[in-house]
Amino acid sequence: MKRRDEVLVGLLLIVSVAAGVAGTVWLARGGLSAGYDMYARFPWGAGLKNGQPVLLAGVNVGFVKGVKLDPAGSLVVTLAVQKEYRVPDGTTAAVEPNGIFGDQLIALTPTLGASTYMAAGDTIPTGAGTPTTGDLLAKGDSIARDVEALTGALRAEFVSGGGIADLRKVTGEMAALVAELGQIATAQSRELTITQQQLRATLAAVDSAVVDSTMRSIRTSTANVAAITEELQVAQAQVRSMLTKLDNGTGTAGKLLNDPSVYARLDMLLMRLDSLAIDVKANPRRYINLRVF
Amino acid sequence: MPIAASWRTLHKGFCSVLRQFGEHGYYLRDIMRAARETDTWPRETIRQMRVIGVESLLLTVIVAAFLGGVTAFQTRFQLFPGVQLSAVGLIARQSIVLELGPLLTALVLTGRVGARMTAEIGTMRVTEQIDALETLAYDPVAFLSLPRLLAALVMLPALVMLANVSAIVSAWLTLILATDVRTVDFVDGLRLSFIPFQVVYSLVKATAFGGAIAFVCSYQGYIAQAGAEGVGKATARAVVITSVAILTLDAIVAAVLAPFVQA
Structure with missing residues (x-):
């Protein structure tokens, strides 16, 4: 019985210690085969602490293992990287926000096409973070x-500066103007109402029989005007034909207007008539010989 | 006259408290003296370690499993959108390791182990078995109190360690089976801001609580009054005083060591 107690108690203690140590190591170092360490330097105030994730191109490859304060103005951060991942040459490290409560992570951004890798213990250069x-x-x-x-x-x-007072003053003036416009509108509305009433009364006073008679007269006048217009159009056509003949020199009038010899003859005729009149005045007896019996 | 009576009552109560502290001090002195009785306490200590540790293991692990699962589950559904899910792992770990694991384990063991201690020792007191031990030149403190105190000081941290592991495993299983939290999120949160001293902090609390359980409960049994009623009263008083002592020690340890558990 005593031996059994000792075995049970010893077993419980061993299991307990093993669970505690294994759990602590697993949480603190990521296990016994924790991979390898790399380093990065960030300026003071980067908000880094143990356990924050390390992402390589967005893949969780490790965690922050340690943060040491360098009096020269930087933080020396130890990154525990899992052994199955390698960090390509040209990779840069940046501190980026993780969530909305101010937690941080370290983002490793590799360059495309890199065929060589950094060695364990290397310091990853710092890039620009978000x-x-x-x-x-x-x-x-x-x-x-x-x-x-x-x-x-x-x-x-x-x-x-009194801007609000000015605004109040302008507002008051605007209110007065609006009131005045309202009065004007009221008066105009009243006059329009009166005019409308008068117009209605006038329209009511018009005899519909007289209107019908007037309308018939207007229709008759319109028909007459149409007939006159038609006759005028005929006369216009005739005048246009006559003018065309005059321009062409056809007919008596056309020749009279367009033939220069006719003009010369007429001028000659007028000159002879003038000389004849002069001669008649000078020698009337030659042309007028009155005898009474 | 009422003022004089009140003053006398106050003075009597104050003196009673001081006497209690003094009697506890004498009892502690007797325990330390009993350490010289190396023929008496080692074997009994092993037996008490089995009683306190091995026989309480199943209860402790079950209570811790429910504690971890419920803590993680409730934490997940208290998060509002935008909070990273790894926060669940962080909160579960900090709650379990720093506070709930040691505290609830100790309170459970107060009822499971402490009450038993008081009842055992109290029964031995009222049946004059303790007097018989003294007659046989056995130091009753070396035979009854010291083994229980040593066993509790050793086994409480062991049980709390297993309770922490059980609670965290239960939290993980609950989250991946019943919520949208993935294993990688939970593990990220578990590792975030973790320092090994947080485990030490948990063990310090467990050790303090174990000492309080064994010391208070064995003392209350040791001074139990005659009769079954006296044993019953001593047991009830032991559970109450131990619970208050555990909460007080929890506050003291937190006030002293909490600044050192921050990563």
């Missing part, structure tokens, strides 16, 4: 400061 939560907060602070400055300027302009 904006961290701190960067975003700093940007937010900057925007907040700008908004505050804008608010201050608006306050100075509208409160201290």
Whole structure:
């Protein structure tokens, strides 16, 4: 019985110690075959601590094993990389946000086409990381400061500079103008109403029989005008034909207008008539010989 | 007159507390003296280790498994969108290893082991078996108290270690079977900000709680009054005092060591 107690107690203690040690080593080092260590340097304040994941091209290949503070202004970070993964030459390391609560991870970004690999214990050069939560907060602070400055300027302009008083004054004037326009509109509306009523009364006073008679007269007049227009069109055609003949020199009138010899003859005739008149005045007895019996 | 009566009551209570501390101090002194009785306590210590450790193992592991599973499950569904799922592993580990594992194991063992200690020793007291031991030149403290104290100091950390492992394994199984948390997320969270001192912190708490259970419960049994009622009262008082002592020690250890468990 005593021997059995000792065996049971010893077994329990051994199992307990083994579980504790194995669990601690597994959590702290990733197991007994933890792969190999690599190093990276980041500036102070990178937010790194043990256990944060290390991603190679997005694949979890290890974790942060240790972070040492270098008084020269950097953090020397030990990366525990699993032995089945190798880090290509040209790979850069960057601290990137992991989630929204300020946790970080280390992202290893390899270059395409690299055929050689870094050795265990090498220091991975640092690349540019994506904006961290701190960067975003700093940007937010900057925007907040700008908004505050804008608010201050608006306050100075509208409160201290009397802008709000001016706005109130303009608003009051606008209100008065609107009231005045409203009165005008009311008066115009009233006059329009009266005019409308008068128009209705006038339209009501018009005799429909007279209107019908007038309309018939208008229709008759319109028909007459149409007949006159038609006759005018005929006359116009005749005049146009006559003018055409005149231009062409056909007919008596055309020849009279277009033949220069006719003009010369007529001019000669007028000259002879003038000389004849002169001679008649001078010697009337030659042409007029009155005898009474 | 009422003021004088109140003052007397207060003075009497204060003196009672001081007397209690003093009697506990004497009892602790007797235990330390009993360490010289090397022919008496080693064998009994092994037996008590079996009683406290081996016989409590199944209960401890089952309680821890439920504790881990429920903690992880509830943690997963308390996260709002945008939080990385590895946070579940981190929160489960920190809750189990730093607080719930040692504390709940100790409270469970207070009822399972502490009450038994008080009842055993109290029964021996009221049946005058302790007086018989003294008559036979046996140091009753070396035979009854010291083995229980040593056994508890050793076995509580062992049980808490296994309880932590059981709770974490249960948390992992619960998460991958009942939620969308993957193994890689859980393991990432488990490893995040882990330092081995967190395990030491858990063991320090377990050791303190084990000492409190054995010391308080054996003392209450040792001073049990005559009769079955006296044993019953001593057992109930032992459970209450031990529970309060465990919570007080938990706060003290946290206040002293919590700054060192941060990675």
